[in-house]
Structure formats: structure tokens, C-alpha cells
Amino acid sequence: MIAINVIIGMVLIIIGLSFQVLGALGLIRLPDVYNRLQAATKSITLGAISIAIGVGVMDPTLLTKAILVAVFLLITNPISSHAIARGAYRSGVPLWKGSVVDKYGPALERKEREVKE
Amino acid sequence: MNELVFIALATLMFILMIALAVMVIRSKDLIKAAILLSGVSLIASFVFVLLRAPDVAMAEASIGSALTAIILVFAIKKTNRFEEGGEEK
């Protein structure tokens, strides 16, 4: 008989793994940096955190560490992907041809003008 | 750990590491090469964990993949970004 927390943990790990696989697929298939970043971010927030919590539920002695890891990922991941996207835009990585809206470009130009003055 | 899983993981990691290293040498964009180099170090730190050396893995993960890459990028910013004859991409 398998304990109930092991089953819950396994379900969480399977959810996390499937999100990781989807994220990897998006990393290969999507056309430009910004779209790929989207896929990578999703796979970390839902995939890695779900796996961490799943491991914590399966082995309750690790639960505190797992929650700490999850909180740390939750703080750092959006910041780092924001920084990567901003750096890519500012170093001139082009958008995909099919992109319809680019609101950051005008804002960046305005800011550059402000700095020059 | 199961012996077979150990062999499979090690083989996968070495294939990835050698492929990344070849890409480091072949790429004409030095910043790209620096980032690929930090990937080599990251996988090397995983192999250190497989070899039961967690201390070395921690040192390799933080030095190889963070500090070496950043020092390379600072040096590249002071010099040329591209190798000779590589700017046409």
C-alpha cells in the first residue's frame, strides 16, 4: 500500500515534468528570443516549483527546504527573465516578423532622450 | 543508484559537454562562446555530483558558470566581440 503523500508527490512531479517537456519544446519551436523566454519562464515557474513541492510532499523532512527553493525561484525567475528580455532588446535582437505590437521600443527611445538631456 | 541509470546519465552528460565544447571553439561570436563555456562548466558540475563530490560541484557551479563567464564578458567588452572574418555570421 502506497502512502497518500507519496501519491500526491508523484502527481505533482508528473505535472512538473510535463511542464518542463512543454517548455523545452517551446524553446526549440518558437521563433525568437522573446517567445522562447516566455516558454522557458513558464517551464520554471510551474515545472521546477511543482517538482520541488512534490519532492517535499513525498519526503516531509525535506519540505522546509523545498518551500524555500520554491520561494527563491518565485522571486528570482521573473526578475532574471525580465533582465534577459531587456538586455536582448537593448543589444538589438530583432523581433519575429509576425510580431504585431512593440511597446517597449518607443518607451526606451523616450528614456534615452531623457538621459541625453 | 542503478548502474544502468548511472551509465546513461554519464553518457548523456559527456555527449552534451563535448558538443558544447566544440561549439565554443567553432563559434565566431566570443560572447556566445563565453555563455556556451559556462554551459560546459554547469554540466561538469553535474558530473561532479555523479562522482560523489558535492564540494567540488558547488565550487565548479559558482566559479565556472558565473564568475568565469562574467570575467570573459568584461574582457570581451574591452576588446573585439567577433573573431576575424566572423562578423558576417
Next chain:
Amino acid sequence: MMERTTFHRSLPAIALALLFAATLFVAFVEVDFGEPRIEEELPVNYQPGEEIDTENITTPGLRYLANSSEETGSANLVTAVVVNYRGFDTLGEVTILFLAATGVGALLSFIKDDDEKKKKKILPPSLILNKGARLVLPLIILFGVYVFLHGHLSPGGGFQGGVIIASGMLLFYIAEPTKGASHKVISIIESTAGLAFIGLGIVGLMTASKIFLANDFAGDWGEVGMLVSAGLLPLIYIAIGFKVGSEMTGLVEKMRGDGS
């Protein structure tokens, strides 16, 4: 076409490199992978946990494995080797690090020319990045301190903790591109930590064994697995942690130049 000529030119290099690898591989056929080779001196019917007559052992690895918990009180055997048995080597290594950092500074001051002095205006960092880095930086430094404080109990130690702190300072440079760590503070921390290392070594000269960097208090203050169990060893690793952390921060700071 360009690609093919490059490949053609590097063909001898590939052949030479593969020849080198093949030669080394032939040499390594004799070396067994995953076989115990540190315990060949053990008696034939040895059981784990049995007392060993350490007087006659000549393999250093076996001697360290058999005695390190009693002699150093450290749960992490790598830490025991780095700080206790090979403490003098570590002192030399820290000196090499210091020399390399000094060399970087000296070379950079020689080759600095005028066009680097004019500062170009850079965009301020984005709000999210700035606030997020300020939120995460103390946590990273806390983690680094944890790593070198628990170097004798869990994986990690002075080198890893110091490097983690240095990479946390990188985050600070991203968040505040115009500022940097103060050279004065860095050099004060570095020299204090170095002096603390030497001073702890001299404590070993004054206690029972009269050996530089000896660890005579091991096990006096607690059992193996407690924070205070390892005598002077955690104190030395804390000094190494501060020294490596400040040196690496200084190295990155020097390589970065004037905020460009």
C-alpha cells in the same frame, strides 16, 4: 567556402589532439575506474568499523579516512583534508589568489589609456531589476555565510561560500551600474581575514602539539556533527571565506573597469 577552408586548415590540429587523447587513453586502460585503491593495505578479513593500527599505514587517503573524525572533529572529510591535514597548502593557495588579484590590478593600471576615462552616459537600470536585486542580494550573502559557516558539516566551505558572495555582488553591479564596491573596504576585509588565518595558525604553535596550523581543540567542545565540534577548523574556514569573497569581488571589480 570560408567554412571549408577553415576546416581544412584545422585538420592537422584535430589529428594531433585526437592522437594526444588516444595516447592518454592507452595509459588510462591500466587505471581501474570505480575500484577501491586506497584500501589495499587493509588486512584481508577487515570489517567496517574495526580499529586499524594507524602506525604502519603509509597511504595518506586511508589514514585520513580512518582517523579524520577523531583527529579533526569534522564531518566533511574534504574540509578536514583542505583545512586541517593540508592547511599549509591552503595558505599557499590563498597567497596565489592574492598574487593573481594583485597582478590583475597592476597589469590593468599599466595598460589603461585615455579613451577609457571619458564616461559615456548609461541608461539607469529598470525598476524591477533594481528592487529585485536589492531584495535578493541579502539572501544570497546570507546563503554564502551559511555555506562557509557549515563547511565542516555539509558540502561547502570557505571557497564556495566566498565565491557565492562574490557572485551576489555581481547582481549588485547589474542593479547599480554606476556604483561599485569600495576598494578600501575590500582591501581591509581581505587583509584582516589573511591576518586571522595566520593568527589561528600561530594558536596551533602555542597549544599542545606545537605545530603551525595544528587543530588541538578538535572534539573538545562537542561531538562530531555539532557546529562547534571541529575546534579551530570552522574559524579558519570563516577567515578563508571572507578572504576569498573579498578577493573575488575585487577581481571582478577590477576587470569591470569604470562602469562601462
Next chain:
Amino acid sequence: MNGLALVFYGGILLLIAVGIWGILSRRNLIKVIMAITIIATGVNLLLVSVGYISGRAAPIVGGDTGIDASSTTGSVVDPIPQALVLTAIVIGLATTALALVAAVGYYRKTGSLELKSWSYGLTNEKEVKK
């Protein structure tokens, strides 16, 4: 020689071979330094893998690891190569930084990172200076 030895020693030596190929065939100084870093990673892996023993735990006793402090003999891997490699990695960063600063100095002097010939920076200095 078993399969594991083939994978580990073969993979590590191929990695070192890639680094040697890079040193021999590239002329960009920073690329050469990167190749040296690859070789250093390979050598560190080689040293640690020589100290590995199948079926043993990491050299940490007591606490959560479940290894008794009094019977480390026969249950953990060899800690000496790990201690050696730990210091080698930290020194590797410092030497890499020193080499990079030398490369930057070469660039300032000659205006290029490419190594045309070994005496390039010394003999042609006046003609090349921009």
C-alpha cells in the same frame, strides 16, 4: 576496463582533445584562453573520477547522510582528489583573469586580438599602432 571506465575516461579525454584542438587551430587570444579553461575542466574531472569508488557515498559523515563517523573506511570515496580539485578550480579562475588582462593589454598594443605570428606584438609595434 569496464563500460563506466570507457564512458568516463573516453569522454574526459575527448573533452581535453577538443581543448587542445582549440589551442592549436584558433588565433584569437580570448578563444585560446577559453580552450585552456575547457582543458582545465577536463583535468579536474579526470582527477575526481580517479578517486571515485563504485557504490560509495560522498565523504560526509554523520547527520542526515547516515554514515557512521567511526566506520568511514570502506564506505566513502577518496577525499584527497576532491580537496586537490577544489583548490585547483579556485586558482583556475584567478589565472584565467590574469591571462585575460594580458590579452587585453595585447589588444591595446596591437589593435587586434588575432595572433598573426608569435613575434607580432614585439617587432611590428610602430607600424601597427593606430
